[in-house]
Amino acid sequence: MKGGHELENINLVKSAIKGDEKAFETLVKGESEKLYKTAFLYVGNKEDALDILQETIYKAFISIQQVKQPEFFNTWLTKILIRTAYDLLRKKKKIILDENIMNNFITDNPQDIEGKIDLISAISMLNNDYQTAIILYYYRDLSIRSIAETMEKPENTVKTYLHRAKIELKKTLKGVNKYEQRTFS
Amino acid sequence: MNKEHFRKELSKVEFPKEDVFDVISKGIAQGRKEKITKQKVKLKRIGMLLSGAASTFLASGLIFAPITNVLASVPVIGSIYEKFSLQIGHELLESNLVTQLNQQATSNGVHITITSAYYDGNVIGITFKAEGKKISLDSIGDKGPETGYAFHLFDGDEQKQWSGSMTVLEETTDGYVGAMEFYSSDADLPTNFTLPLTFTSITGIKGVWKFDVPVEQIPLETIQSQAESILKEEDYSLKMESVVKGKATTLLKYKTTSPLVGKDDSIEITVFDNEGNRLSKNHADVLSTGSYNGIIEKDIRELFSSKINGNAKFLIIQPIINRYEKDTVKSMGQRTPFMVESSRFNYKIMVEKIEQNGEQLILDYSVLNVNTDTIKKDNLQNFADFIMVIKSENIHRDKNGELDMNKTINYTIRSNRAEVKEGGDLHFQSTFEIEDGVDYQDYSLMVPFGTLSLKEDIKMEPIKVYLK
Numbered sequence: 001m002k003g004g005h006e007l008e009n010i011n012l013v014k015s016a017i018k019g020d021e022k023a024f025e026t027l028v029k030g031e032s033e034k035l036y037k038t039a040f041l042y043v044g045n046k047e048d049a050l051d052i053l054q055e056t057i058y059k060a061f062i063s064i065q066q067v068k069q070p071e072f073f074n075t076w077l078t079k080i081l082i083r084t085a086y087d088l089l090r091k092k093k094k095i096i097l098d099e100n101i102m103n104n105f106i107t108d109n110p111q112d113i114e115g116k117i118d119l120i121s122a123i124s125m126l127n128n129d130y131q132t133a134i135i136l137y138y139y140r141d142l143s144i145r146s147i148a149e150t151m152e153k154p155e156n157t158v159k160t161y162l163h164r165a166k167i168e169l170k171k172t173l174k175g176v177n178k179y180e181q182r183t184f185s
Numbered sequence: 186m187n188k189e190h191f192r193k194e195l196s197k198v199e200f201p202k203e204d205v206f207d208v209i210s211k212g213i214a215q216g217r218k219e220k221i222t223k224q225k226v227k228l229k230r231i232g233m234l235l236s237g238a239a240s241t242f243l244a245s246g247l248i249f250a251p252i253t254n255v256l257a258s259v260p261v262i263g264s265i266y267e268k269f270s271l272q273i274g275h276e277l278l279e280s281n282l283v284t285q286l287n288q289q290a291t292s293n294g295v296h297i298t299i300t301s302a303y304y305d306g307n308v309i310g311i312t313f314k315a316e317g318k319k320i321s322l323d324s325i326g327d328k329g330p331e332t333g334y335a336f337h338l339f340d341g342d343e344q345k346q347w348s349g350s351m352t353v354l355e356e357t358t359d360g361y362v363g364a365m366e367f368y369s370s371d372a373d374l375p376t377n378f379t380l381p382l383t384f385t386s387i388t389g390i391k392g393v394w395k396f397d398v399p400v401e402q403i404p405l406e407t408i409q410s411q412a413e414s415i416l417k418e419e420d421y422s423l424k425m426e427s428v429v430k431g432k433a434t435t436l437l438k439y440k441t442t443s444p445l446v447g448k449d450d451s452i453e454i455t456v457f458d459n460e461g462n463r464l465s466k467n468h469a470d471v472l473s474t475g476s477y478n479g480i481i482e483k484d485i486r487e488l489f490s491s492k493i494n495g496n497a498k499f500l501i502i503q504p505i506i507n508r509y510e511k512d513t514v515k516s517m518g519q520r521t522p523f524m525v526e527s528s529r530f531n532y533k534i535m536v537e538k539i540e541q542n543g544e545q546l547i548l549d550y551s552v553l554n555v556n557t558d559t560i561k562k563d564n565l566q567n568f569a570d571f572i573m574v575i576k577s578e579n580i581h582r583d584k585n586g587e588l589d590m591n592k593t594i595n596y597t598i599r600s601n602r603a604e605v606k607e608g609g610d611l612h613f614q615s616t617f618e619i620e621d622g623v624d625y626q627d628y629s630l631m632v633p634f635g636t637l638s639l640k641e642d643i644k645m646e647p648i649k650v651y652l653k
Contacts, residue, residue: 014537022571057212138191
């Protein structure tokens, strides 16, 4: 089943490369949930995730002819999304640092810590490379090799990213738990 | 943490489908706007992509090329090609065929240096670096193009620009660096050439940085051929003229013919060598177009961004015809049921029912004469999704009576999504929102039969071109 569907997708990709706008729209709509959630994982909020998505679609639309191998359309689209997410995060970096995100989470909503710093929020606090490695591995289900290709980094580097990202995530999540225990004890 | 846990967490994140579809439409509209302006003004520049993201993916397979001695001796250039995965530059650098340059120009406190250049086939590539206190990628904002720099070739006349690819500007310890690749669309390719290149802005800083970049073409080997593939009775043909072997590129010159009715058709080729290595497609230039006795003839030169393997004995060229037709327009001012038929193909839709409630217009129709073996469910859905309505007075035609899509497209109304109705996959219902108080009979239907024919491409007989 999966194979057949992918084959049809390849036909759509080919049409899209040739300039068939309709095929392009069908393709990205088909991928839209994955794309949106991937973007969400970087930024942790709806507005920014939608911004990233729109920018990604725009960039992909004007450069679709560059796709040389239709079977790599999704990888290509994901790469654009990642880069766009990085750009947005870079622009927002200063603001985030100033606001001190952790403090805000804790002081604004002391009763809602568990809901706030869940796994998803913790991921949006990781550095970009760690985020990408985690997202592609756990959510997009890519192999280490494919992640390496998408990130244009050696496989060993990707493994290191994954390893360190997991340690950081644990730390963040555990930190919250400790805080939680203190409040309730 | 495992994948399942992760997915479970993520499934808690709401998927705002309507908002998402809305930004997708906006992104496409934004891109379409840019494409249309570009097509109008920059006829020859359609392939020049300003998206940094895109140029990074020029070479999908070539990401971890080994660092050779040559690369090590010219770290800056090497890392630029490697960083941006520019396949042609990378390949040539490894064979020591990239010339190092050191041409500098200064304007507004910013120094730009052309650091290297090459010329293979019809491809000219350069790398450059920019230095200066004022340069900052953070300050681009809305001021400059997304790549971080702007430039033109020759005197800046839009008609003279070549297509190409460019990378984004990247910050390195050695300044801000970037690379560009241009594809000459001239029929004659001189062996010595001077490329007049002018930068006009760097990270939003305006200025004039003028260069005349001297390049010498890497010697080429040309193999003549007369192999051809003809589709009998249909006036389609592809006749090879030559294969030009570059060091990192290959140019194929050929002539195609198509019948007048297929003037929007394209013949695409896929090229393999006898060992199964595929040449990676780059882009094709139509050097000339003529029409004789109802047949359209085109002279084409197509660039491949890979070289032909030294051991290859012959190339196998597979031409495929993609037939296209512009949207068929039909007024809705008639009694149902009625047919909308493609004038070129057998495809039809039968409009069974039209219902109007104020501004809501509901259309019931069946798609007829499609071969569901070649045209799949997805394709049909895609076709139905793009059946549009338009107020008849807003339909623009050119002087030959053909639909002028650029002028018409702003008035078209899409349905949210065509729903498959009971009674088979070929029966659809689309709902449109039209102007309140206007009778649907003042509207027309636009039916994109061309999207169906593109799915039914025609394979021509493959051609062999012997290389030795």
